[in-house]
Amino acid sequence: MSSSSRIVRFLFSLFGYSGVQWSSGRWLRAIVWDALFVAYVLFIFHVPAWSVFVLVLGQAIDAALLEPKIERSEGVYAVAGLIAVSVLAILGTTAKAVWVEAFRIPSGSSIPTILIGDHILVDKTARHPHRGDTVVFQHPQDRGKDLVKRVVAVGGDTVEIRGDNELVVNGTPVARQHVDGPCEYDDLQEDLGAWETRQCDAWDETVDGHTYRVVYDSLGSPHLFHALTVPANSYFVLGDNRDNSADSRIFGAVPQDAIIGVVRKVWFSSGPHGVRWDRIDKAIR
Secondary structure: OOHHHHHHHHHHHHHOHHHHHHHOOOOHHHHHHHOOOOOOEEEOOOOOOOHHHHHHHHHHHHHHOOOOOOOOOOOHHHHHHHEEEEHHHHHHHHHHHHHHEEEEEEOOOOOOOOOOOOEEEEEOOOOOOOOOOEEEEOOOEEEEEEEEEEEEEEOOOOOOEEEEEEEEEEEEEEEEEEEOOOOOEEEEOOOOEEEEEEEEEEEEEEOOEEEEEEEOOOOOOOOEEEEEEEOEEEEEEEEEEEOOOHHHHHOEEEEHHHHEEEEEEEEEEEEEOOOOOOOOOOEOO
């Protein structure tokens, strides 16, 4: 086999995935590579984000090196590649509907846990979140709008916010500890399309053994919220950027059927200074 033919196979496989294996009569190899793709989708929350590139590169190298059982023209490779991609697209659509969906974050209401420009993966099988989980849900009053917040209370709980922004669930103040040192974050002025650095005050809260960080504006005033009992099959959610979040303090509890899923990880992130490499493949807690 000529080196040019191997290069053609390699390039087609980068975009057509297992199409070369299928069109070359190497059906067992094609099935194995497609099975690995399905396994990747199923276990996407438990494997590093870069592993998908390793998977695509691996099958492309395999396509370049294999000895075909059936000689095909380059045009056939292209058609087979398109078919393979179409099949995988169907699998991907099914995965989006049932298992996992990706979202891009345009606002800073969940800073510092989730930043503007984060691309997150949401576990859609987890539609019964627990206290402390960060969730994506449909706005209770506008189901066409998706939001991301943290669950701090569930159906039957009583929740309130007392002086000094103290969160209280079922009559017991949520454990928290002030984070000493400088606190600042990058925020986007959506109306101007310009980034600005904001000063803040940070606290680590712990709900049901789940510790996470929340921030308040340095010059902000406490926001009181009178005791409320969360309706059955509903969730009380707050943004981790407490002074800059429209959440259950405004629109009330989120009903069960509005929950899309629990945020598991950041698979890509970019901000005012480019790609945030330290956030890629970061687990959300």
